[in-house]
Amino acid sequence: MSQSDPEEMTDTNGDIEMEEEKTEPENAEPGEATEPKITRFDDNGDLRLIVSNKMRPRSSNIFLVSSKAMSMACDPWNSMLNGQFKESQPSSSGEREVELPDDHPNALAIPLHIAHLRFDLIPEQPTFSTLLNIAVLSDKYDATHILRPWATSWVNALSHTVEEPGYEEWLWVAWEFGQAKIFEDIATRLVRTINIGPDGKCQTPEGKILDPASSRQYLPPEIIESIMAIREKTVVDLLDIFYSKLESFVKNHSSGMTVCFGPKNENKVRQVECDAMVFGSLSLSLLEVGLSSQRMDPVAVTMSVDQLLEKLREVQAYETVIHETGGCKNLTTNESLLEYLEDVENSIPSPVLDLHHRHLQRQAKKLGLDKGVVSSCT
Known part of the structure; x- marks a missing residue:
């Protein structure tokens, strides 16, 4: 590169x-x-x-x-x-x-x-661009070990930039200098915040393309691909909460059945009306937030996971009770929809793969981080 x-x-x-x-x-x-x-x-x-x-x-x-x-x-x-x-x-x-x-x-x-x-000529705090290029050269020349007295202090001095936009190449610095937590934090954040840019490439909220094939960027192997894959799976899981519900209405009614099973001995017309109310209100609510009422191809969803979550939290089913003697016993309430969204959000897996963990451990050992002690030679 x-x-x-x-x-x-x-x-x-x-x-x-x-x-x-x-x-x-x-x-x-x-x-x-x-x-x-x-x-x-x-x-x-x-x-x-x-x-x-x-x-x-x-x-x-x-x-x-x-x-x-x-x-x-x-x-x-x-x-x-x-x-x-x-x-x-x-x-x-x-x-x-x-x-x-x-x-x-x-x-x-x-x-x-x-x-x-x-x-005496080693800087206490290089700029991030210089630190990145040091990390590139130490990887290229397998010279990580000679940076042992300084690498961790450099990382600590610039750690305030880890969360800032435009510093996604901290992934490479963390990868080279065995900083597993920084690597994990950035990769996990990107799963939630990236969107899909031109040609289906990974794009930050600020519009920066993160392209592993680019000769002008330094990104560790397979991490962007893993981030993209987990983002897509999360999009599928979030949308499935609503589409599986809508599809259950279609499936049941095509078989002459209803999803709703209201109070015992209630006229079935009430149950059909209840299904129509929930199905229609969910469909319209999805349209109102800019989503389709029919299952979408996840590739067509270019927004970030966080943006999608924000929209889906606004989707609501109409909950007015229409039964004579009580509410519908199987209606997915708005409260339960929010709980399902929270469950998916809390179960987003880490994009950090075994190959990343192994490499980070090797690099940490070279720099003495596995012992918790870093020698000084300044």
């Missing part, structure tokens, strides 16, 4: 202010190639990393690093620099260079600072 739009490399909100030998001129024309920015992680470094800037495609960052320090940080870097990959070979000029066109420079700088023991 491609990286999210990178941020400027400043120390605002804890982002790293890089040591630059050359900077982009203020009068550079859009699209004009500029001198690369050079950051020295090791003054005696033997490797140059060429890191692209997605905001300025014609500019790049050069990181001068120690290949040994990188190799010791994580296995993928060791394989990349010391194995049979082309990245481990010197260029024609004799210098070793590795191009990392997809890595966010601000985020990549953080594990590099850690690998080079430059702990």
